[in-house]
Amino acid sequence: MEIRNGRVRGLDLHLARLDAATRELFGEGLDGGLVCERVRGALRTAGVTDAGVRVYVHLPPGDGTVRPVTTVIARPPTPEPEAPQRLTAVTYQRPAAHLKHTGVFGQSYHLRRAQAAGFDEALLTGPDGIVAEGAITNVGFVEGDTVVWPDAPALDGITMLLLRRELDRLGLPWVRRPVCLADIPSFDGAFVSNSLGVAPVGRIDELSVPVDVPVVGRLRSLYANAEWDVI
Structure with missing residues (x-):
């Protein structure tokens, strides 16, 4: 946190x-x-x-x-990323993905390789290119006015849960459904979220993703204005 x-x-x-x-x-x-x-x-x-x-x-x-x-x-605290994030897809899914646990060699390995290749994050995928999550983020997509989170084994990140709660509070649409790599070009935008905040995705491998997407801007605003709780 x-x-x-x-x-x-x-x-x-x-x-x-x-x-x-x-x-x-x-x-x-x-x-x-x-x-x-x-x-x-x-x-x-x-x-x-x-x-x-x-x-x-x-x-x-x-x-x-x-x-x-x-x-x-x-x-020391880490600032929220400002630049659109660049992702590269890798075939890997975390064991017991619904838990945040210390068995992180696989995701750390792929994250380091992704960063060495000039990307910011690894996009973890399973059989038939099913999209799960990022190595250290949740990933979401935009379809019109609707936020789409992949339905695959993944950690329910706190920022993702917070965004869902805020979307529900405002009556804004979101769904969770299977997303494959082949589906990504059909989306209007993409974003990643974790404890650092929400950032647009500008590239997934060789695919350029639109970053000036109103829904992603709304998500960033919702997170920025979310209530802070005293520890």
Whole structure:
């Protein structure tokens, strides 16, 4: 999560995802108050109110009776990307993709190769070119006035969930349906989202994607104006 002035967007979504994943992996819930306390402690230790924060829940070595441990790491904040993003498609899907987990070698490998080739992000795809997600982002497409998120194994990113909530609040249309690489030229635009914000996509491999798309501008505005929650 990106924290500014001790606040974060979508805190309830972060805590709910951490709790659900902890229940699935370790068979018990995670106290949201404890998470916030640890985050505040990390900020105090670093002497900052702005940071990029990661929360890890893990089992330390033991005899099977140990309880999950919550660890928080605070790093310098990262600004929102300003330039349209360039994506390259790779055949890879994360294991247990619905979880945000530490088994990231595959996606890190493809992201580094993509960046070495002059791209900003890797677009992860499955059999028959089914589009799933980015290596570190969710990807969405624009069809007229409708936002289309791919229906494939992927992490439900907090920014994506926050955007869906804002779209629902305003009665604006979005759908989740299968998207293949062959479908991409038919869309009016594309974007990526993660904790850094929302950015238009300007290129996917050799395909140029329109970036001056009103729906993407609306999404960026919705995210920029989303409520900040005190940690």
